[in-house]
Amino acid sequence: MSDSGFNTELFLQLGREVLDQQPFSRLLGAELTHLRPGDAVLELALKDELKQQNGFAHGGVVSYLADNALTYAGGTAMRVPVVTSEFKINYVRPAQGERLIARAKAVSVGKSQSVCRCEVFAVLGHEETLCALAQGTITKMGDAPPG
């Protein structure tokens, strides 16, 4: 436990329990490796079944990782149950390597919404390559989905 009384380990553990309740995250093998309020790192091993026809990570895997990391960043910043209401992603390079790492931060935090940003990197050995950039809105549950 840190001086401020913030229990880093417990926070990360609770985040991992949420991830473990998502069957789709288990299917993809996502791992939460860092979690602080407004700051999340989500990773996965780039198994063959997560690729497209050219051997790169499928765009859907990259966007899953970005989307989920954005949600963790926004949700922990706001400390309420949240959903991603929208995001945009730019794929800037083929995602090739052993792992993917998504690093997300809440940039603007409000009571009902946060705007977060994320970068997704492909990892090969010790080298990280930026593959995608995302920006999206994380909304307090109940406020979000129109209808």
Next chain:
Amino acid sequence: MSDSGFNTELFLQLGREVLDQQPFSRLLGAELTHLRPGDAVLELALKDELKQQNGFAHGGVVSYLADNALTYAGGTAMRVPVVTSEFKINYVRPAQGERLIARAKAVSVGKSQSVCRCEVFAVLGHEETLCALAQGTITKMGDAPPG
């Protein structure tokens, strides 16, 4: 074969072969059910392993479907190998049901890029509910990824 000489069945079959070469699309069970130049429909059965903790389709599944449908719409409109260079998605309602259907169209088609739109619906019995709207840029392969 239609009067215009366009072979609808063959076109769809070729599209399905591409999909079948994507391990991630096989993992998710995606099916291409309609394909014409600039016009694609991609579906999947909403298996439990594609859900999040509340029993809805995981956002990553919805965005995968939108992303891939956009790529098919843009690629068939341009008739060249393509990649999705960017897209944005708005989730408007929890995706709950037996199947998801993504319908995408190329709205503006150029030589090196197309801008496409997609709607994703959840299907329960005979009822379809709009769950997400996407818009993105599909780029001729080789022109797209910076770097």
Next chain:
Amino acid sequence: MSDSGFNTELFLQLGREVLDQQPFSRLLGAELTHLRPGDAVLELALKDELKQQNGFAHGGVVSYLADNALTYAGGTAMRVPVVTSEFKINYVRPAQGERLIARAKAVSVGKSQSVCRCEVFAVLGHEETLCALAQGTITKMGDAPPG
């Protein structure tokens, strides 16, 4: 007045009064030419001072028109004071001509948010050319801005 009791003329007139209260819309010469719930058309004459260095409409003029048309579509669909909380725009062709026309529709309407789409056309004589496509979230005022 129509059979349903909906006063089309009054509705449009009220919309124009709002537009006339926006100094920036007056500066640009924007005109609201059609307004129904969830459906708005906003236009402007393409004066020289709205152009960039190559004689086309400046991107900022096109995005202003899209943004404002989205807000009208979402606001009239929800019947509450609203703001645009986010949007994305794809410029697909240089905006060249005598006028610009933005046509926006609310595609998904909820209590606190609507997701709307817009197309912006350049008009030269009797010909309209699609120049930009936008999609965005219109939010009930007070719910929107984080912070």
Next chain:
Amino acid sequence: MSDSGFNTELFLQLGREVLDQQPFSRLLGAELTHLRPGDAVLELALKDELKQQNGFAHGGVVSYLADNALTYAGGTAMRVPVVTSEFKINYVRPAQGERLIARAKAVSVGKSQSVCRCEVFAVLGHEETLCALAQGTITKMGDAPPG
């Protein structure tokens, strides 16, 4: 001139000449206050005619500033004539104050495209408030507009 031979003053001056060739940028009173390769700062005084009905900067002014700053960041990073092909913006707070400042950076730079990010701040006295975040694609001229 710096040690590296990069002429900071000349670079900024050339950027200002481009801005001065844009009638719309003159109309809004935009000023380029910083320009390095991949790094641009664009500002304007928040005159009354740039506001909406509640006294805040009109969203169209904020998006103009973000769009143009993104273009400068991407264009100077790539060192070729460019256009903004798409961007998304999240408005996070009403833009209220004496000035607006947009700071943009090229985050991923390629031969034909760059992906850039921008933050827009409202300035009141010595205080800056984050009002909007944008992310977009800057494309080498000629490669960009489909059609």
